[in-house]
Amino acid sequence: MKIHYYPGCTLKVTAPQFESSAVAAARAVGVEMLELTRWNCCGTVYSLASDDLIHQLAPIRNLIRVRNEKGNAVTTLCSMCFNTIKRAGLLVNEDAEKRGKINAFMDEEDDYEGGVEVVHLLEILRDKVGFETIREKVTNPLNELRASPYYGCLLLRPEEIGIDNAESPTVLEDLLECIGAEPVDSPFKTECCGSYQTVDKVDLVIEKTRDIISWAARNHAQCVVVSCPLCFFNLDRRQKDLAEREPGAVLLPVFYFTQLLALALGLEVDVCGFDKHVVDPLPLLSSKGFV
């Protein structure tokens, strides 16, 4: 299947490894991701911060791009972009008056009539490709890799856009199992990583990072698996700060689910971009024979 793909800013700048591993892995399971040619910043959650319609322009304009390229659906990887674009889309689907105002304002664009489906890659893997299909395509199962899924917030909340049960999600666990790994539960798997507080309240984020990583380690996980570039930044980069403050703290490498999927599908390790991590994942992966 083919689907238009909206990358968002972060995927191009600080999280290129998430994109490279995702595109390759998706292709390997039969999903061709076609990058939109004229996309813009979605505005992230600030687009939705109040009932001021101007904040909706950025995400809606991207949905117009999908229609420009004759698409009916778009996928994205960044949780923030997913949350923002999907909620903006639902808002204008349901409210013709707001849609009319947005269209009137963006008069240089085609009118958006609504209806573009916004799906996260995890939903596609679960619902369209199917975990059984993925399991069949796995050539290098990640045997005995104990990985603790960490969902963060924006993929699961609010309920109208969440891709899984907000209190007890299982999609990452199911994916990890089908690529041969051992998912490890953690009570912190749906607790917030601190999000943008990382800009000016670093201490807060270091606290959250310590909680999330230490509980995964306490449950004998060898790594943490995420699906959001901001969670990745907080959990990966802030472990460096954590290590400086607490020299004995247990550090765990953090992976995007697509990197592990790419490895399991036997793809070139280059698409994973492991050199961009702060907590080096290569010792763990080599010790297991995965690289």
Add this chain to the structure above:
Amino acid sequence: MSEKPRPNNPSREPLTGAVTRRALVVGGGIAGMQTALDIADAGYEVILVEREPSIGGRMIQLSETFPTLDCSQCIMTPKMVEVSQHPNIHLMTYCEVDEVSGSVGQFDVRIRKKAAYIDREKCTGCGICIEKCPTKVPSEFDLGLGKRKAVYVPFPQAVPPKPVIDAENCRFLKNGKCGVCKKVCEVEAVDFEQTDMFVEEKVGAIVVATGYDLHPKEKVAEYGYGRYPDVTSGLEFERLLSASGPTNGEIRRPSDGKVPREVVFIQCVGSRDQEKGVPYCSRICCMYTAKHAMLYKHRVPDGQAYVFYMDIRAGGKGYEEFVQRGVEEDGTLYLRGRVSRIFQHDGKIVVWGADTLTRKKIEIAADMVVLATAIVPSAGVRELAEKLNIVTDDYGFCSEAHLKRYPVETGTPGIFLAGCSQSPRDIPDTVAHAGCAASGVTALFSCRQTDSEVADSAAQVSAEKGPEE
């Protein structure tokens, strides 16, 4: 059988016709029993139908009742015996209402007598069949915490004390093997050929006293979906407290049988929860949680009980004093806040909650957690309501004709409500409500004809015209 009971009297004339002065009470818990006794004491015949093998309902599952800490079996079994021996009460257990037609004063009821595979006339209740039965299955009465046999009485004080055979688990009925019970029965009461039978009765009034179930803890994601054996519901905890329960009244964790030293009680699990549960208050949980904490402390004097609450609703007589007694004498620690997550770690149940009065996050590594899950109407009530042509509300509780003016009548003349079938309530209020239903029935019976104000107060809608503008 003619058509279903009519919800109102279209012609607005008083209903005429002889009144059959016999009542049908559906449900043999404390509400049904009390209604039956009051109607019977007034001199009228009552048929009491109960679908379980014994009467007793929820109250007989309890250990001690608030606020007096009376032993539940001690105060209930005398009434159970009275019901079974009252000359005016025809007790039909292991039976269900199959079909109802007619109208007030003249209902025709078909009752299904479920096959028990035991001839209850011959059975002496000696219990040898139960002793010899090789099949053990989880006991519904003990909510899965204990076991029963395939031929069983649900609890030792069952009325009638005659067993029934569970066809789904009986080796003979499933595979033709065993049959030991039949061999050892000295009065030849075991009859594997039995089938469901039907009985037709005429009654003048029907009382719905179907009680309640609990919202399953398996639906609560934050608290583990029922995955952790040491996270129990309030009713399960009652069975642990009960002297005739699966642990003989010793508080032991379901997982490993150890005595828990720290127990966390969580109120309002599912109740007062618009999003994921029911919006109403279940009314009894603040009181029974206070009771649980106190009884736990009486059994485990060096234990500590914590209660996470939103409010304490202790409005009955002696109730507030009871809650305070728990705080002052038994050291129950009340924490005003919700619990966001429960999970298992290192053999403990970790509870993450908040204490809004000190504005602190609380983490307790408890040995056991008890959830006060919401009260919901008993399973099957909607279907029964359809048969009776009475209204149920959004949650499945039977609707009263008017909350204040007619709290025990339904919109269908001749059909009354008693107890939790209408709304969650505790035992004192249930007994009072049941007495009120009985008086509604006896008032009906003491008229030669029916001339029901409720029938006349129903609105009239013309089929052709519709409501007037």
